Amino acid sequence: MLQETKNVIEVRNVTKDFGDFKLDQVSFCVPEGSVCGFIGQNGAGKTTTIRMILDAIRADAGEILLFGEDNRKNSARLREDIGVVFDEMGFHTFMTGRDINTMMKHIYKNWDEAAFFACLKRFSLPARKRCGDFSRGMQMKLQIVVALSHHAKLLIMDEPTSGLDPIVRNEMLQIFREFVVEEDHTILLSSHITGDLEKLADEVVFIDGGKVILSGNKDEILEGHGLLKCKKDSIGQLDPASVVGMEENAFGVKVLVRNPAAYKNCPEAVLERASLEDIMLFYNNRTR
Amino acid sequence: MKGLMIKDLMCMRRQLILFGNVVVSVLVLSVLYVLSCKYGNLALANVQMMRENGLTEVDIRNLSTWELALFMLLPIAVTGDVATVFRMDGEAGFAKVSASLPLSVEKRVIARYLTVFSVFGIGVGIDVLLALVLSFLTDIIIFADIIGIILSAASVMSIYGALTIVFCFWLGNGKEDYASLLSCLLMVGTVCLVNFRKIRDIFMAGMDGQDAGATGDRLNVLMDFLKYRFYLLCLLAALVLFLSYLGAVGIARRKRGII
Numbered sequence: 254m255l256q257e258t259k260n261v262i263e264v265r266n267v268t269k270d271f272g273d274f275k276l277d278q279v280s281f282c283v284p285e286g287s288v289c290g291f292i293g294q295n296g297a298g299k300t301t302t303i304r305m306i307l308d309a310i311r312a313d314a315g316e317i318l319l320f321g322e323d324n325r326k327n328s329a330r331l332r333e334d335i336g337v338v339f340d341e342m343g344f345h346t347f348m349t350g351r352d353i354n355t356m357m358k359h360i361y362k363n364w365d366e367a368a369f370f371a372c373l374k375r376f377s378l379p380a381r382k383r384c385g386d387f388s389r390g391m392q393m394k395l396q397i398v399v400a401l402s403h404h405a406k407l408l409i410m411d412e413p414t415s416g417l418d419p420i421v422r423n424e425m426l427q428i429f430r431e432f433v434v435e436e437d438h439t440i441l442l443s444s445h446i447t448g449d450l451e452k453l454a455d456e457v458v459f460i461d462g463g464k465v466i467l468s469g470n471k472d473e474i475l476e477g478h479g480l481l482k483c484k485k486d487s488i489g490q491l492d493p494a495s496v497v498g499m500e501e502n503a504f505g506v507k508v509l510v511r512n513p514a515a516y517k518n519c520p521e522a523v524l525e526r527a528s529l530e531d532i533m534l535f536y537n538n539r540t541r
Numbered sequence: 542m543k544g545l546m547i548k549d550l551m552c553m554r555r556q557l558i559l560f561g562n563v564v565v566s567v568l569v570l571s572v573l574y575v576l577s578c579k580y581g582n583l584a585l586a587n588v589q590m591m592r593e594n595g596l597t598e599v600d601i602r603n604l605s606t607w608e609l610a611l612f613m614l615l616p617i618a619v620t621g622d623v624a625t626v627f628r629m630d631g632e633a634g635f636a637k638v639s640a641s642l643p644l645s646v647e648k649r650v651i652a653r654y655l656t657v658f659s660v661f662g663i664g665v666g667i668d669v670l671l672a673l674v675l676s677f678l679t680d681i682i683i684f685a686d687i688i689g690i691i692l693s694a695a696s697v698m699s700i701y702g703a704l705t706i707v708f709c710f711w712l713g714n715g716k717e718d719y720a721s722l723l724s725c726l727l728m729v730g731t732v733c734l735v736n737f738r739k740i741r742d743i744f745m746a747g748m749d750g751q752d753a754g755a756t757g758d759r760l761n762v763l764m765d766f767l768k769y770r771f772y773l774l775c776l777l778a779a780l781v782l783f784l785s786y787l788g789a790v791g792i793a794r795r796k797r798g799i800i
Contacts, residue, residue, distance in 0.1 A: 342633075
């Protein structure tokens, strides 16, 4: 018998109106044991959604369940099992790794001092150096070390790889992969660098202008879309319902289509695999 | 909660070092002052004032108490700067980290109050101890007089601190200076409004033919109030502190992520 999938995060019809920006009926789920990529351009509503998941902002409508519980009722207790990594460090620049350990061991019930120092050593982060003197990559790693040192079951990361060089980014992706080896470990990773998510994510949620425009299994989404390259006058032969968007260039047009299998043997067009970036760009252009 | 308090104390590290230095300096200055009052130039000056200006021994003791109290208020003033932690949290962007910690909004607010007012309490405690030691060692000051002044000043500083904290929560990160200014203005404004007539009389003395002696009497009444009715200020400080805590929790609950 198949075991029922448990959702670690369930966002249901969440709405938040800031006046100049509105998060509109956002709904998605993150299954346990998965890596969910939360994709969208800057200002799409990723950070706001994450802050609402953490109960740092209250939604106007809708509900959010964390580990099956209402995040507003037990937010402090639920955060015990969540590790959070932000795009900026957030710790005071005068603090050293030892200072952070002293602070955190009195905050988290499950804080593992030995694991914290072992992690610092593994990532070559000096425990006695002020974190303000760390490079950006080191600061991000420090946040990850903190997030991993209280045996969190869910990692929520808001643009953790932005502004990092490819080597550090790759190193961080490796850390995330190791984290999800445990089957009850889950990651929600927001990013606009779709390449990282393509390597790592099992699920993806596209958000744009405060609305979720696409969500589901990454492979299914990738298989369900194709990039068709054809001449401009062949567009008329395409099924309009399957066309997501198109882009003209000097050689013809690039069209993102749903159900690419239908165009596999199309003589006047070349069908290519669409990347997450292509999908994000075409969907974004469509909503403009 | 303890973790946040430790972090706040780390933020106040520089302030605490300054506090240590000020305490040592005040101790040295007070001892020098007392010695000078007894054997040095101040003793000579006091004798001269008694002879030439008609001051009595009680006047001289009062004067000495006030002069010494001024030194002794310095440690309270150093520990009373409550905006530092808010400023440093704002600069670091700690609000985001704080919002992700497994602590309720109430605990985060109370941690801030406990840290700030514990440090302030240490400042007041050291001052009281210093006053006790000095009053035991010399007959220049009377403990009952100086303790009243210290506790009155501590109450005023505590009201200022409590107001500044609630304004910091209200105005948000980066506006700590406005919060401090607003607290000062509110306190000064309230005192001026409540005592408008008395203040007007003091400033108008001499200009409209009033007796300058009456102004002196009014000042003496104020001084006596600070010395002997300090408990009223202490009660007011406790009330403002309680209301400030309630206000801060309410604001922090509404704003959620800012603390």
